[in-house]
Amino acid sequence: MFSIDVQCRVPIYEQIINQIERFIATGILKSNEQLPSVRQMAFDLGINPNTIQRAYTELERKGVIVSIVGKGSFVTDNIQSIIDKKRNEVVIRIKDDINILKNLGLSNKEIHAKIFKD
16 A cells, blocks of 8 residues: 655655555545554565654644554544645645746646646
């Protein structure tokens, strides 16, 4: 399920955070679903457990997951806020890209035609 791109400039812990948030937003991970243990994920991905722990700690700080001592880490039951946040991030990236296209001389009509062309 999870994968790491060692060639990517994004730190591994951030790749894990992004994947978990994306999996929640797209419905692959559901509310209250248990995540793999730190050791299991580290073993599966062939990386240091501290890297996984760093990602899980950040996800917990952000309210994306909840960790229960002795039981593991679980997706929060408030996934709608995660979905909304991810949507907003994508919209912001799209707006930034549209502004770049406008700065390159394309009109709104030309941008629309290029994006939505069949």
